[in-house]
Amino acid sequence: MSALEIDGDLPRGFSELTFAGIGLSCRIIEPEKIGKPTDWIKIIGDLESWGEVPDPEKITDLSIFEDERGPIVELVSEEVWLAEFLPWGSDGLFRKRIEFANDEINAPCGVYLWNDREMILLSKKRKRGPDAAIELSASIKSGELGRSEEILFECGAILGRYHNKVREIRTTPPDPRKWNARLARIEERLRADSLWRAPHQPSTECMLSLGDVRFSDFSDGRIRSNRPRIADALIVPDCEFPAIRDLSSLIHDISRICYETGEGSKIVELRSSLIDGWKSTAPESWCSENSFYAHRGGLAIWEYEQCLMDVVEAVANQSGAPEPAVSLIRFVRPYQKRMFNNRTIGALSFMSFFFALSTMANSIPLSGSDLPIPISCIAIGIALNRYYRRLSPSPELPFNHFLE
Secondary structure, three states, X not given: OEEEEEOOOOOOOEEEEEEEOOOOEEEEEEEOOOOXXXXXXXXXXOOEEEEOOOOHHHOOEEEEEEEOOEEEEEEEOOOEEEEEEOOOOOXXXXXXXXXXXXXXXEOOOEEEEEOOEEEEEEEEOOOOOOOHHHHHHHHHHOOOHHHHHHHHHHHHHHHHHHHHHHHHHOEEOOOHHHHHHHHHHXXXXXXXXXXXXXXOOOXXXXXXXXXXXXXXXXXXXXXXXXXXXXXXXXXXXXOOEEHHHHHHHHHHHHHHHHHHHOOOOOHHHHHHHHHHHHHHHOOHHHHOOXXXXXXXXXXXXXXXXXXXXXXHHHHHHOOOOOOOHHHHHOOHHHHHHHHHHHHHHHHHHHHHHHHHHHHHHHOOOOOHHHOHHHHHHHHHHHHHHHHHHHOOOOOOOOHHHHOO
């Protein structure tokens, strides 16, 4: 992607770059220079503070470093603070996450804003234990399946507890039209040869999603509310998401860790442990059998979206084919074909019910001799419908395992 520096209306101490490529573009606002406490005072001069932030006059020292999600400044005051910049913006929901923070989430405590855009997240630096990604990778490499399953079950349970509390505070209706339109937009920009749309379950209502969730965000029994990934700037979300999308982000992270460690033979058992952990604490309607039903979207369609987002980032960075996302996407078309073929059973079930109803409607008033045929059709329809549901791919199976 090529970069173009823009001179526009910006807060003092910031510069703006616009990156553009084939079908992808994003706007990045970053600090120009931070080397001493007076630079920090300049940076926040035009910004509005919200929540708990350090007194800029009491900052005695600072240091700056960076990760793949943007610059981070460590501020030394009466306490040590971390200031995480949001160069490509956010979904605008961090203030709500802070308001609704509970024992399951490690959220920032303050925000700096400019024109209502979240620019910097502030949090007090705390000593953290090893994150779940490190522990999980170590246990997988050493072949300790039991320990790996324990870690995954606990991470799933923590995520489920967060979702359970969020449901009591803030939910919005499902938005399947925008979800499918978002997938279509990603596929179009990537020129993907896989297309997937689904009539999502009504139980998949929107909630205060955590966005891109990784096992590296889990430590000391809590989830860290992380900054958005660059893919969220390239494909800007125009909708909110259901809880199962957070779960799919972790499910895909299992695939990443298994690929990195070269130990993917037990991935089905690992996915099963994470899902069981989430089911043990998440709201019942959000983790029901219907929520995982692949013929109506389920976990699979959100896992597909996670794979596409990895490809979006790789295209933007020109970093080569991202694995295991690309390998999984190769199995999406045969996966969809198998589900499409299953619909023949679903159609036969519908026809059986329709024939039963039409037979009864044409036989009014009904007599005892008119009942055997429609009753038989209803029984056949029920049996076919149950068989059709059993043909739905299990959420524990990755795309490449379902077809083996």
